[in-house]
Amino acid sequence: MELQDQLWRAVARTFECFCFLVPNEDEGQSPKADYTTAAWLPFARVDGADSLSKEGSLTLRAEPELLQRALEGMLEDPSSVSPQDGLGELANVICGQVLGDVAPESVFDLGSPSALEGEAPPFPSPASSVRAALVFDDGVIEVGLHLPS
Amino acid sequence: MSLDVLVVDDSPVMRRMVRRNLDLTGFELGEVREAKNGRDALDKLTEASVDLALVDVNMPVMNGIELIHAMKADENLSAVPVVVVSSEASAQRREQFDALGVGYVRKPFTPEDLVEAVIGALSGGENGTAGPTLAGSGPDF
Numbered sequence: 001m002e003l004q005d006q007l008w009r010a011v012a013r014t015f016e017c018f019c020f021l022v023p024n025e026d027e028g029q030s031p032k033a034d035y036t037t038a039a040w041l042p043f044a045r046v047d048g049a050d051s052l053s054k055e056g057s058l059t060l061r062a063e064p065e066l067l068q069r070a071l072e073g074m075l076e077d078p079s080s081v082s083p084q085d086g087l088g089e090l091a092n093v094i095c096g097q098v099l100g101d102v103a104p105e106s107v108f109d110l111g112s113p114s115a116l117e118g119e120a121p122p123f124p125s126p127a128s129s130v131r132a133a134l135v136f137d138d139g140v141i142e143v144g145l146h147l148p149s
Numbered sequence: 150m151s152l153d154v155l156v157v158d159d160s161p162v163m164r165r166m167v168r169r170n171l172d173l174t175g176f177e178l179g180e181v182r183e184a185k186n187g188r189d190a191l192d193k194l195t196e197a198s199v200d201l202a203l204v205d206v207n208m209p210v211m212n213g214i215e216l217i218h219a220m221k222a223d224e225n226l227s228a229v230p231v232v233v234v235s236s237e238a239s240a241q242r243r244e245q246f247d248a249l250g251v252g253y254v255r256k257p258f259t260p261e262d263l264v265e266a267v268i269g270a271l272s273g274g275e276n277g278t279a280g281p282t283l284a285g286s287g288p289d290f
Contacts, residue, residue: 013257018257075162076169100237100238105241107239110236
């Protein structure tokens, strides 16, 4: 399975399990590019004591209505949780899942997710980044992965 | 019987998530306590006993692996069933969990996944300890 498909599946499974949201089959909807919340999660790949850590990152951003629905699914009452914290946790789970799928023999140290404020923050996207966009009834979520080679 | 549970995770969002999923499992829950890292968990476990600990791996101060080692070394805590709740799934980690004799559920999980892991831990199937037993085979979905 290609990395992009693995990333898509990791996002879909996370939203289905934790938020009770299933992405639409129709992927024709374009992101509105008015994301208000995004999270960035750094990670390091540590394959053994003799090897150097290799750094990568995952970026996750969601349209506001979708994020609200997702948090309601996760927590029932998300009023005491900031959208940034909620999205950061989703980023953490997605990242751990896709890394475990693409490199099951490796150990990854996941960092703490950081909130990225403002409109459409750029992905930390070198040419090797992989992106996936998932369409839900309430909006689009976009995820970018830079995997250490 | 009701289950007293300790949820150990540095993320307050994830602690609430785990609690919500515990509610959805259908288990009869007693007191559900929370701890933000391994050290905090040991303090909470000293204050009051629990029937089950759900433990994240990556945490500051004291991580989940260190917590489990500390519990195994304490005769008062060594029999507490533990389920690791983590997004990590490397073969190395899984071997580590097996060696520690703890159950495991991978994030993201469904309430059904959580039920399976909890029943395994409580029945001693995963952790090799004789924890509390549940009436029947667990909640139906």
